[in-house]
Amino acid sequence: MKARGIRPWLYLLPALVFLGIFMVYPLFDVMVYSVEEGYNSASQTYYGIGGYNYAYVLRDPYFLQALKNTFILVIITVPVSTGIALLISLGLHSIDRFKEFFQTVFFLPYVTNTLAVGLVFMILFKKTPYSDGFMNLLITAVGGTAVDFIDGPYWAKMFVMCFYTVWVVLPFKILILTSALASVDENLYKAARVDGTSRMRIFTRITLPMISPMIFYLVITGFIGAFKAYSDEVAIFGTDLNAAGMNTIVGYVYDMLYGDSGGFPSYAAAAALILFAIVLTITCINLLVRKKAVI
Amino acid sequence: MKIVLEHLTKRYPNLNRKIKEDVIAVNDFTFEIPDGQLIGLLGPSGCGKSTTLNMICGLEPPTSGRIWFGDDDVTNLPPENRGVGMVFQSYALYPHLTVRQNICFPLENLKGADRLTRAQMDEMALETARLVQIDELMDRKPSEMSGGQQQRVAIARALVKKPRVLLLDEPLSNLDARLRLQTREEIRRIQRETGITTVFVTHDQEEAMSISDMIVVMEAGVVNQIGKPQKVYDDPVNLFVAKFLGTPPINLFDAEIRGGRLYLGGDCVLQGADSVPDGPVVAGIRPEGFVPDENGPLVCGLMAVEVMGRDTSIVAEHPACGGQIRAIVDTEDIPPEGAQQVRFSLRPAKVHLFDRDTGERIRI
Numbered sequence: 001m002k003a004r005g006i007r008p009w010l011y012l013l014p015a016l017v018f019l020g021i022f023m024v025y026p027l028f029d030v031m032v033y034s035v036e037e038g039y040n041s042a043s044q045t046y047y048g049i050g051g052y053n054y055a056y057v058l059r060d061p062y063f064l065q066a067l068k069n070t071f072i073l074v075i076i077t078v079p080v081s082t083g084i085a086l087l088i089s090l091g092l093h094s095i096d097r098f099k100e101f102f103q104t105v106f107f108l109p110y111v112t113n114t115l116a117v118g119l120v121f122m123i124l125f126k127k128t129p130y131s132d133g134f135m136n137l138l139i140t141a142v143g144g145t146a147v148d149f150i151d152g153p154y155w156a157k158m159f160v161m162c163f164y165t166v167w168v169v170l171p172f173k174i175l176i177l178t179s180a181l182a183s184v185d186e187n188l189y190k191a192a193r194v195d196g197t198s199r200m201r202i203f204t205r206i207t208l209p210m211i212s213p214m215i216f217y218l219v220i221t222g223f224i225g226a227f228k229a230y231s232d233e234v235a236i237f238g239t240d241l242n243a244a245g246m247n248t249i250v251g252y253v254y255d256m257l258y259g260d261s262g263g264f265p266s267y268a269a270a271a272a273l274i275l276f277a278i279v280l281t282i283t284c285i286n287l288l289v290r291k292k293a294v295i
Numbered sequence: 296m297k298i299v300l301e302h303l304t305k306r307y308p309n310l311n312r313k314i315k316e317d318v319i320a321v322n323d324f325t326f327e328i329p330d331g332q333l334i335g336l337l338g339p340s341g342c343g344k345s346t347t348l349n350m351i352c353g354l355e356p357p358t359s360g361r362i363w364f365g366d367d368d369v370t371n372l373p374p375e376n377r378g379v380g381m382v383f384q385s386y387a388l389y390p391h392l393t394v395r396q397n398i399c400f401p402l403e404n405l406k407g408a409d410r411l412t413r414a415q416m417d418e419m420a421l422e423t424a425r426l427v428q429i430d431e432l433m434d435r436k437p438s439e440m441s442g443g444q445q446q447r448v449a450i451a452r453a454l455v456k457k458p459r460v461l462l463l464d465e466p467l468s469n470l471d472a473r474l475r476l477q478t479r480e481e482i483r484r485i486q487r488e489t490g491i492t493t494v495f496v497t498h499d500q501e502e503a504m505s506i507s508d509m510i511v512v513m514e515a516g517v518v519n520q521i522g523k524p525q526k527v528y529d530d531p532v533n534l535f536v537a538k539f540l541g542t543p544p545i546n547l548f549d550a551e552i553r554g555g556r557l558y559l560g561g562d563c564v565l566q567g568a569d570s571v572p573d574g575p576v577v578a579g580i581r582p583e584g585f586v587p588d589e590n591g592p593l594v595c596g597l598m599a600v601e602v603m604g605r606d607t608s609i610v611a612e613h614p615a616c617g618g619q620i621r622a623i624v625d626t627e628d629i630p631p632e633g634a635q636q637v638r639f640s641l642r643p644a645k646v647h648l649f650d651r652d653t654g655e656r657i658r659i
């Protein structure tokens with residue numbers, strides 16, 4: 001009896017140790033940092049305990065800019081990428097010839113390095129003394145005026161940012177959704193056809209509910225992923241994101257730690273915990289909505 | 296509604312691309328289903344039963360041939376305009392909808408003049424649910440019900456639009472033995488009550504025999520025999536039909552006709568086959584065709600006596616029979632304990648002769 005009590009814990013021990021060292025302890029440590037006021041990493045000293053770090057971060061215009069950027073990114077890219085992925089998956093699902101070929105084509109970007117994709121986006125969007133970039137060629141061809149997407153107005157930069165993010169997350173979503181579509185019982189569609197169900201109704205009343213768990217999964221992971229965005233921004237706008245006005249929360253955390261104006265682990269910790277709270281809240285809301293919804 | 300199938304044929308391109316030849320799933324199926332009858336479509340796996348049903352339903356267009364419902368040629372009509380209800384083997388209930396929503400689903404598709412109000416729909420759904428006795432379970436989801444209950448929901452959903460034809464594709468194969476028995480009676484009852492022309496697909500001969508007005512025995516896309524179940528059982532047209540119907544199955548012997556007499560090995564078991572030319576034949580003897588008889592002409596080695604419920608069967612062996620012989624006999628005819636041998640005389644009506652090469656029936 002006794003051995004039975006210990007054994008499961010013994011099996012779990014390696015995982016628990018690693019999780020403890022690399023996840024629980026840092027989380028705890030971050031919390032401690034975030035309340036230590038005036039922490040100095042060289043001398044390992046601080047003045048006192050309190051909410052000053054949070055107050056500072058929440059008043060820092062760079063942080064507010066990063067917060068705004070991140071929210072815009074999340075709110076635009078998650079629905080747009082999920083919607084586009086759904087459309088493409090439906091298309092892929094309905095063709096029968098060369099299906100594998102097209103699936104591979106759509107999945108390829110997933111195995112491509114994001115920095116390489118960033119380079120391609122630079123070529124597409126960047127304005128240099130020699131050329132306006134491919135996108136501007138198109139814009140001028142249809143009679144518009146060229147815009148600098150990388151160093152120009154805020155909305156242009158935000159557009160590139162969202163475009164890039166959607167592009168990068170699309171393959172994974174397509175993969176998940178095509179397999180979700182393929183797993184819907186073919187007989188449900190047959191039954192619906194026998195009953196004369198219109199294609200629109202088949203989609204809204206059968207297909208969507210049947211794949212809704214996967215859509216929820218993609219929305220939640222999409223939210224989390226977009227809130228954690230950072231490397232994609234660097235790939236396009238370079239490392240000085242604050243100057244470009246395109247910083248994100250994770251970017252802000254990084255800058256506070258290691259950036260040119262860095263060396264403030266307490267501010268970084270406070271910002272990280274604010275992000276943590278936001279993601280947690282949104283995920284909880286998502287889960288609640290999901291419980292209320294179908295299935 | 297009378298259904299007429301005229302030279303119905305379905306070819307599929309071969310899934311194995313290396314083989315150019317098409318798969319002929321159904322070959323030249325011609326049959327007239329009388330109004331209000333229950334037809335059992337019977338055959339081994341892959342013989343084209345589902346394909347036939349899908350063509351009647353309209354889910355698959357036939358490669359050639361025509362389908363008539365009454366006087367209407369429905370060959371080119373889509374399923375929703377044919378007025379058919381279909382029950383699938385896996386039930387195909389919408390898992391995210393309640394029983395009521397499932398049953399109402401076909402009604403909600405009606406448009407224009409046929410459009411129903413919510414109250415009318417609920418009324419019709421409840422009425423149909425009562426017919427299949429699930430009106431207590433209207434707010435459950437399919438996952439919260441037993442297989443038999445799900446089956447009834449599927450039938451209710453197929454019936455709610457008052458179709459002219461009901462099609463059932465192996466509707467009982469997911470149920471356990473007892474529920475199968477019960478549900479097939481239920482299907483029979485519902486069919487009688489509604490008087491709806493019904494086609495019932497199964498590979499279980501007992502199921503087909505027990506509830507059908509007529510059975511159609513198919514093999515590899517070809518219809519072998521159509522008729523009343525008892526008639527097909529008593530008078531099979533070929534070896535395949537004889538083997539396919541009946542549990543325990545018919546016993547087969549390598550036999551020979553010599554001078555109008557039937558020989559099994561050395562035993563002359565029947566006389567009067569004068570119209571049959573001399574030569575080797577296959578003799579099929581139904582289990583109930585054996586009568587234990589001390590002076591009977593068929594001498595077999597006794598292997599076992601099995602009493603199962605009300606049936607008593609004798610398991611025996613004979614040199615002319617490849618496998619075991621299984622005979623169903625009256626209890627008082629059991630051979631004495633310790634006997635090594637059992638002798639039978641045969642009921643001529645239960646003995647069928649078949650051509651050894653083609654399997655066609657040789658009539659005496």
Ligand SMILES: Nc1ncnc2c1ncn2[C@@H]1O[C@H](COP(=O)(O)OP(=O)(O)OP(=O)(O)O)[C@@H](O)[C@H]1O
Binds near residue numbers: 320338339
């Ligand atoms: N879409 C298809 N493409 C190619 N061949 C097919 C297709 N559908 C069925 N077939 C072939 O047609 C034949 C008849 O199939 P069908 O599904 O009608 O058999 P069945 O009698 O219903 O068998 P089961 O009892 O296993 O359901 C089979 O040989 C099958 O392989």
Ligand SMILES: [Mg+2]
Binds near residue numbers: 344346464
């Ligand atoms: Mg089938």
